[in-house]
Amino acid sequence: MEILDWAVHLVAAIILGFLIIIFVGRLTIVEGNSMSPTLQNNNILIIESITQRFGTIEQGDIVVLKIPELLSGRGKYAIKRVIAKENQHVIISDGKVYVDGIPLQEDYISTDETLSENSLYADIVVPEGCIFVLGDNRIPGKSSDSRYFGPVNEDRIVGRAWVRIYPFTDAGIVK
Numbered sequence: 001m002e003i004l005d006w007a008v009h010l011v012a013a014i015i016l017g018f019l020i021i022i023f024v025g026r027l028t029i030v031e032g033n034s035m036s037p038t039l040q041n042n043n044i045l046i047i048e049s050i051t052q053r054f055g056t057i058e059q060g061d062i063v064v065l066k067i068p069e070l071l072s073g074r075g076k077y078a079i080k081r082v083i084a085k086e087n088q089h090v091i092i093s094d095g096k097v098y099v100d101g102i103p104l105q106e107d108y109i110s111t112d113e114t115l116s117e118n119s120l121y122a123d124i125v126v127p128e129g130c131i132f133v134l135g136d137n138r139i140p141g142k143s144s145d146s147r148y149f150g151p152v153n154e155d156r157i158v159g160r161a162w163v164r165i166y167p168f169t170d171a172g173i174v175k
Contacts, residue, residue: 024048024049024050025046025047025048025049025050025159025162026046026047026049026159027044027045027046027047027165028044028045028046028047028064028077028079028159029042029043029044029045030042030043030044030045030079031075033137033142034078034079034080034135034136034137034142034143034144034145035062035079035080035081035135035136035137035143036110036136036137036142037108037110037136037137038062038081038108038136038174038175039062039079039136039161039164039174042166043164043166043167043170044164044165044166045161045162045163045164045165045174046162046163046165047064047158047159047160047161047162048159048160048162049158049159049160051159051160052154052157052159052160057082057085057131057154057157057160058082058085059082059083059084059085059088059099060081060082061081061082061160061161062079062080062081062082062160062161062174063079063080063081063082063131063133063157063158063159063160063161064077064078064079064157064158064159064160064161065077065078065079065080065133065152065156065157065158066156066158067149067152067156070144070149070152071144072144077158078133078144078145079161080133080134080135080143080145080146081108081133081134081135081136082131082132082133083097083099083104083131083132083133083134083146084099084126084131084132085126085130085131085132086126086127086128086129086130086131086154087125087126087128088100088125088126088132089101089124089125089126090121090123090124090125090126090132090146091122091123092114092115092116092119092122092123092147093116093122093123095112095113095114095115096113096114097114097134108136108175109136109137109138110136110137110138110139110142111138111139113138114134114138115138115140116147117140117147119147119148120150121146121147121148121149121150121151122147124150124151126151127151129153129154129155130151130152130153130154131151131152131154131157132146132151132152133145133146133152134146134147161174162174
């Protein structure tokens, strides 16, 4: 009976663990520097999955996306900042990002300007059910983002970056 009791508890713990990973949140490791200076390579984050299920992803949120076909073989997941949501008009011009005609105040980016590099997506209305995402590292060639692959369907969001737990010196809420 004691073995059966242990087995029941083990199965319950495994099921609970899977439910937490699927519906609440999970750990993720940042690979690359496309979100620098906000996030660095090998930062460890907790991403939460509740917001996109029961709430709303907002402009400015940092999200993890499952988009392997858009990353040219450089991985399955990307972490980016939501710049605009459905039906918003994005223009990247003269080194600035404008959403609905208003220039974004982006004190989190790596350079003073955002270049569109002749992108097809430098002037676009975000389609229904999609988001427009950019990395914070705006140095040309340092971030594969919506400037290159366009808007991303919201159902590709795995979770929203919530807390950085490593390195310990930078631990805290991700903004």
